[in-house]
Amino acid sequence: MLRTFDFVLIGVMTAAAAVTYTIKHRAELKLEEVHRLEAEIKLEKDTIELLKADWALQSQPNRLERLVNTYNDELKLQPTDSTALVHARELPMLKAEVPVPDVTEAKADQKHATGAVASAAKPAAGAKVAAKVTPKPVPRVEEPEDDTDQIATGSVE
Template structure:
């Protein structure tokens, strides 16, 4: 009664069900692994926060001063001298000993052309110029015979 085509379809359905179950099982395993890794990451972050808090507590200046005072005879600590960090010959030369350039910036600009110097002078003039005073419009009353507007914006009748 069953045709061969029906048997093939039953076989394909069974194979598809097995493949679907296998994929679902692998996805569940991966999800469980992701959750485990997230829990480990959360634990590590909490541990880092705890260690930072411990470090901040251990390096408080008040605590270190008390420890230095308590163990001064054993440790024989002394303040750090500036020469312990770097010798004076290892430091770069002072600004006063730097070689001076032969020409100044102003001379370079002037030699570049008059347009550059004129443009820079125009910029300097614009910086030093006072902003213009804006005139304030004053409403003129109806029926007024004459109204004089003074530069301060006041009205005389």
């Protein structure tokens, strides 16, 4: 004699088993992904260590000196003079970085200078007064590419 309540409990147990199995399967997939990612991380770390060791071998001073002596005729390298080294903050600005002068300020200064003369000659009662026009800045003319940003650096004391 199975009642309806027994069928409901069997259904709930079956659903709970299915949900548990699904969660377990997803957890196993995530664990496999974690192991795969850990293997990739280990491979990348090993590659970085190998590249550091290779760089240490390639940049050994005695090896570089031997290469300079071997290829000196082709390269024509010269030692750097200690007075030729400067910090970036000591270099002048590039021509491309020089700020554009504000034309409106220059014209405003001229108007203030000539304003005393203009105020003495006020318009008549019926005359029209011109609206105040703000001048637009003149576009900057680009220089030829040949000598753009050619700077000379001096020595550092």
